[in-house]
Amino acid sequence: MIRLEKRPVPSKLWTYLTPIAAVVATMVAGGILFAFLGKDPVEVIRIIFWDPLFHPDFSAYSRPQLLVKAGPLILIAIGLSLGFRAGIWNIGAEGQYIIGAICGAAVGLAFYPMDAWFIFPLMIIAGAIGGLLWAMIPALLKTRFGTNEILVSLMLVYVASNQLASVSQGLLRNPDGMGFPGSRNFQQYPAAYNAELIAGTGMHWGVLTAFLAVIAAYILLNRHILGFQIRLTGESPRAARFSGVRPKLLILFCMGVSGAAAGLAGIFEVSGPSGQINISFNAGYGFTAIIVAFLGRLHPVGILLAGLLLALTYIGGELAQLMLGLPAAAIQVFQGMLLFFLLAMDVFTNYRIRIGSPEAA
Amino acid sequence: MKLMKSLMTAAVALGVAAPAMADTTKVGFVYVGTPGDGGWTYEHDEGRKAVEEHFGDKVETTFVENVAEGPDAERVLTQMALSGHDLIFTTSFGYMDQTNAVAAKFPDIKFEHATGYKREHPNVSTYGARFYEGRAVIGTIAGHMTESNKIGYIASFPIPEVIRGINSAYIHAKKVNPDAEMKVIWVFSWFDPAKEADAAAALIEQGVDVIMQHTDSTAPMAKAAETEGVIAFGQASDMAQFAPSPRVSSIIDNWAPYYIERTQAVMDGTWEQVDTWGGIASGMVKIGDITDAIPAEVKAEAMAIEASIADGSYHAFTGPLNKQDGTPWLAEGETAGDGDLLGMNFYVEGIEGDIPS
Numbered sequence: 001m002i003r004l005e006k007r008p009v010p011s012k013l014w015t016y017l018t019p020i021a022a023v024v025a026t027m028v029a030g031g032i033l034f035a036f037l038g039k040d041p042v043e044v045i046r047i048i049f050w051d052p053l054f055h056p057d058f059s060a061y062s063r064p065q066l067l068v069k070a071g072p073l074i075l076i077a078i079g080l081s082l083g084f085r086a087g088i089w090n091i092g093a094e095g096q097y098i099i100g101a102i103c104g105a106a107v108g109l110a111f112y113p114m115d116a117w118f119i120f121p122l123m124i125i126a127g128a129i130g131g132l133l134w135a136m137i138p139a140l141l142k143t144r145f146g147t148n149e150i151l152v153s154l155m156l157v158y159v160a161s162n163q164l165a166s167v168s169q170g171l172l173r174n175p176d177g178m179g180f181p182g183s184r185n186f187q188q189y190p191a192a193y194n195a196e197l198i199a200g201t202g203m204h205w206g207v208l209t210a211f212l213a214v215i216a217a218y219i220l221l222n223r224h225i226l227g228f229q230i231r232l233t234g235e236s237p238r239a240a241r242f243s244g245v246r247p248k249l250l251i252l253f254c255m256g257v258s259g260a261a262a263g264l265a266g267i268f269e270v271s272g273p274s275g276q277i278n279i280s281f282n283a284g285y286g287f288t289a290i291i292v293a294f295l296g297r298l299h300p301v302g303i304l305l306a307g308l309l310l311a312l313t314y315i316g317g318e319l320a321q322l323m324l325g326l327p328a329a330a331i332q333v334f335q336g337m338l339l340f341f342l343l344a345m346d347v348f349t350n351y352r353i354r355i356g357s358p359e360a361a
Numbered sequence: 362m363k364l365m366k367s368l369m370t371a372a373v374a375l376g377v378a379a380p381a382m383a384d385t386t387k388v389g390f391v392y393v394g395t396p397g398d399g400g401w402t403y404e405h406d407e408g409r410k411a412v413e414e415h416f417g418d419k420v421e422t423t424f425v426e427n428v429a430e431g432p433d434a435e436r437v438l439t440q441m442a443l444s445g446h447d448l449i450f451t452t453s454f455g456y457m458d459q460t461n462a463v464a465a466k467f468p469d470i471k472f473e474h475a476t477g478y479k480r481e482h483p484n485v486s487t488y489g490a491r492f493y494e495g496r497a498v499i500g501t502i503a504g505h506m507t508e509s510n511k512i513g514y515i516a517s518f519p520i521p522e523v524i525r526g527i528n529s530a531y532i533h534a535k536k537v538n539p540d541a542e543m544k545v546i547w548v549f550s551w552f553d554p555a556k557e558a559d560a561a562a563a564l565i566e567q568g569v570d571v572i573m574q575h576t577d578s579t580a581p582m583a584k585a586a587e588t589e590g591v592i593a594f595g596q597a598s599d600m601a602q603f604a605p606s607p608r609v610s611s612i613i614d615n616w617a618p619y620y621i622e623r624t625q626a627v628m629d630g631t632w633e634q635v636d637t638w639g640g641i642a643s644g645m646v647k648i649g650d651i652t653d654a655i656p657a658e659v660k661a662e663a664m665a666i667e668a669s670i671a672d673g674s675y676h677a678f679t680g681p682l683n684k685q686d687g688t689p690w691l692a693e694g695e696t697a698g699d700g701d702l703l704g705m706n707f708y709v710e711g712i713e714g715d716i717p718s
Binding site: 057058061062065068069161162165166169170180181185187269273274275276278279280281282283284315318319321322323325327328329 | 458518519521
């Protein structure tokens with residue numbers, strides 16, 4: 001008989017081992033899936049994980065793209081992870097991302113076609129504030145009226161995407177766009193364009209900010225009393241209260257930080273890789289970031305790696321579609337497996353497997 | 362054993378691919394939905410298959426599906442360009458800027474963007490279909506067939522292409538049935554079966570008994586099938602699996618001849634930038650079989666309109682027509698120019714409600 005026995009303390013070894021084991025298990029299970037689809041599993045896995053990094057034709061392009069794709073995921077996930085650690089569930093990062101992008105873009109477009117150094121910084125600030133304010137709605141409703149922040153923040157995503165539809169056809173529509181929805185393209189407005197800092201590296205201000213956020217979050221969680229309070233609240237809310245944590249303030253802080261981070265990601269994306277506000281510019285980063293946060297065990301360095309890994313599966317997945325005609329759904333299943341195996345492997349962190357009947361006590 | 366075999370095939374393919382590349386033309390397609398949508402993307406994929414069938418070994422086609430109309434599109438296009446494609450079709454309006462951006466970086470690769478208007482580089486062509494001509498035909502059928510005098514229209518995005526279709530359908534329904542009203546629901550998506558089905562349900566609840574759609578999935582059809590007496594029209598593809606009820610006819614996009622022609626041009630080295638806008642006459646827009654659910658005289662009238670559009674004796678936008686606010690647009694007998702049509706951002710007189718902005 002196989003049974004699980006709870007470990008007295010979570011295993012340190014398994015905490016580090018599970019992500020690797022999960023990736024390996026995903027490759028095996030995914031390989032079986034691909035084999036059933038009639039593709040050579042080894043080749044598919046190689047295309048997804050190896051080619052974007054090392055293929056002679058693609059890697060020069062896809063390595064920088066890895067940063068471009070991972071940047072917003074990491075930035076949003078870092079913001080979310082603070083709240084998640086404290087048991088504050090902001091599910092609406094997608095909405096905060098959209099509103100941040102709209103606010104920042106509106107500031108930039110208001111100055112069009114002026115050329116001045118301060119336009120871009122102003123856009124970034126507006127983006128952060130936009131995301132922050134959008135996150136304050138569920139935060140204030142929670143602290144004031146005790147509403148559920150999961151529901152409110154999630155529902156506000158749909159409000160935000162309707163706002164996005166509205167401004168792309170009205171307020172922010174490109175006046176020279178022949179009535180088609182979508183704003184002016186920031187790539188053609190240098191003063192507001194979030195260009196690569198070093199050409200060909202994919203490194204734009206948003207990616208840099210994401211890296212800084214990783215460092216800041218690491219310091220906050222490990223070296224600062226606020227980080228201690230966040231961790232304590234998550235592990236034991238009662239103990240936290242006795243040690244002087246003010247829960248309402250903590251909710252406002254965590255929601256605010258995650259909202260601002262999502263808003264920043266939004267404006268960096270819209271002023272850079274995306275280029276314009278249009279109805280469908282948001283590619284679900286706010287939701288994917290939740291996966292990244294958990295895949296990274298809510299740890300800043302883990303999130304950094306998880307963001308890069310997920311970006312790799314996106315880019316490699318597209319390559320696999322292109323080169324082998326693999327359906328997009330198979331790639332999504334593959335990404336789903338990754339999260340599934342990670343959560344499943346968590347069992348080994350908290351439990352050990354015992355074979356044989358329970359010992360007589 | 363099998364693994365070994367496929368490994369060897371892969372190795373052989375890699376080794377041999379390079380010299381064989383020279384006489385194989387590689388054609389890529391970027392899809393906003395999936396070929397399984399049964400509508401828009403399905404028809405593009407049919408076009409892709411037709412290219413494969415027509416050219417056999419001389420061509421290799423690839424596609425990437427479900428590509429979001431944002432930065433992802435630019436990356437997918439670049440990867441396609443890097444992987445040795447000669448010709449790339451981007452099959453949704455929202456790929457417009459990305460297509461042009463990537464085309465700038467790969468001047469030797471030809472790009473074809475569906476339904477757009479930007480051709481910023483000599484290696485970018487645009488192509489589209491005059492769906493509004495088809496709308497004139499099914500609008501006529503709708504006007505005759507509605508008993509509640511309420512025609513429902515599931516619209517995607519308020520861009521000229523969609524607004525043109527609404528206007529054309531309304532004008533022709535109104536012509537045969539002065540009491541006909543048009544109810545429009547905007548779902549802000551090309552492909553979202555859940556939203557499309559919700560929109561159909563909402564329209565039926567409002568008493569609509571004829572449903573048209575400008576979205577990509579068959580979900581509205583499936584919804585309409587649940588209610589007795591509601592008819593609907595296939596969109597982009599024939600959707601014949603929903604006949605006899607609710608599907609009574611359809612507007613079909615037929616991309617295959619264009620895709621074959623353009624691939625041929627790349628092979629011959631005669632590819633040049635064009636702006637193609639094909640309609641019923643050129644066969645890019647087809648009317649699907651009008652079923653027996655439609656009375657013979659209505660069917661005859663619809664087919665007469667189709668024929669008169671095909672031979673050029675009739676234009677779907679012929680005056681007198683006023684804009685929604687009552688200002689005159691086209692005088693008696695005047696027809697709309699393509700410029701007017703391409704930028705159309707107003708409803709014609711009689712349609713209620715506002716275009717979202």
